[in-house]
Amino acid sequence: MAERQAPLHAQDKLAFLLSLVPFLMEHERISVQQAAEHFGVPAQQIREAVKLIAVSGIPGETGQYQHGDLFDLAWDDFEENDQIVLTNLVAIDDAPRFSGREAAALIAGLQYLSALPENADRGAIATLMTKLSRGASGVPSQVAVEASESDATLALIRESVATGVQLEFDYLNARGEHERRRVDPLRVESVDADWYLRGWCHLREAVRTFRLDRIGNPQITTAPIAFHPADVLLPDVLFEGSADDLIVTLDVAPAAAPLLADYIPDDAVSTEVNGRLRTAVRVSHYHGLKRLVAGMPGVVTVVGPPEARRAVAEWAAAGAARYEAD
Template identity: 30%
Template structure:
């Protein structure tokens, strides 16, 4: 996790955590504490200062005695003075909820099906280990397994991929990360065909084969962009009017601005590479999402719906 800068309340919480760890385990270096708590060394020093400055003015009692010489050498070392504080309080409801929901999310991932650690943690964080819905995703599980093995061994993959326009291609990909976003898994990796870091939705990978070749140096030095959305040279802006139930469409595409409430609907713009790939994303909401502009996009959506309807009528 990236190291975080903290506000006053979080800084206080960190001070409590440092007290707990030092009293339990003995002295640590500032660098070790920074690593353990995943905050900057500056944040550690501020928290240590809060511990050192703590005293009861009425009783003239110092709560903790900091070893200043050790700190000058990069070590955090202190002993209890008058304080009975031995560490942070138990997890707050909010902290427990945050972890419980995160665990719930992991439990829904096929690669964690039957994971006993997750089951034990879910019991601990009060969600209970609720049974899961059975899903026919053996192909997905096999793909995830192959990708995880390739990531662990830092070896390349060969995949046959079908994009959302139905175009197929075969390519070698150096895997860098496996993302699970919303309901979909994405392989993030350096694509040798396009010489770029790209995202591949797993259900669109038709064939996947592990190769013996190690991932390239270029891949090793590539950063994985935070967003899975690809960049396109030709982007179209599409204006939508959306019922609240379908608001997720604004989270599944890059947006221009935050959508605005107009009456009881949301109005906003999404960016899309190819208009031809738009209709399926609109039609799925069955009238809850309406394209306002451009007219070309509106017509494409209408044509897709009519074609589908005719195919179903026979």
């Protein structure tokens, strides 16, 4: 099975070589370091690729790879000064096209990001998508994402960072408590249809994650921001576990298990019970849990502790009672 990985790896290396050659042609002299920074790869990867390019070429008239049929490099400059100067070029004149799939991935990505203020100019985005289609060697594959309207909250968040002032908004936490928050926006993140703002919260004096659809009445303030995006190293995960978290045991229909993946701790052990997956999840309080479980009716059941079961039962019963009252 390791066989299957190997060609993939070589394929990526080939794509890199085909992108690197036109780049080096464009820059008559460039240092290994600069090229590495531009491509975001280790310097050694550039050196190895350059060495390979320098000895490659075409079979030529004789079918013997004569000297003039090969790329060539100013070897002294390369070996002594870490500088790349190609002295002979063959076969490649220009950059390669995108594949149909590559173009489709970028086009669908642009569609997904249509709510961003950067994407507000729909004419410019349409032009960009056309360029991608025209720049592809095949028809972009038929994968698309519904475009959404520009989001006013995202535009304000961006303005807050651009002008260096704090953003203020009403925030309703999952416990149902309203607070007016003042935040230095640090990063906007999304997972599928859910959008989040991560920022320094002046009320909590810590980095917090806010759901965009729970933010109300956002306003730009006049108070300068204390933290810029570059100042704060954000943890990779959106929500960090805390020592106060509650552990709840659930039974989940296997098909629904991926929907709970974010709540299941890495070290959780899952077992099968009556065709369902019994697993542990980590929640910060039962207010969030009852919404989560009531929103997945028939596929998730809380096994314990009893207080967790009771919280869900009461929430659902109170909801059901509203239909019986009138």
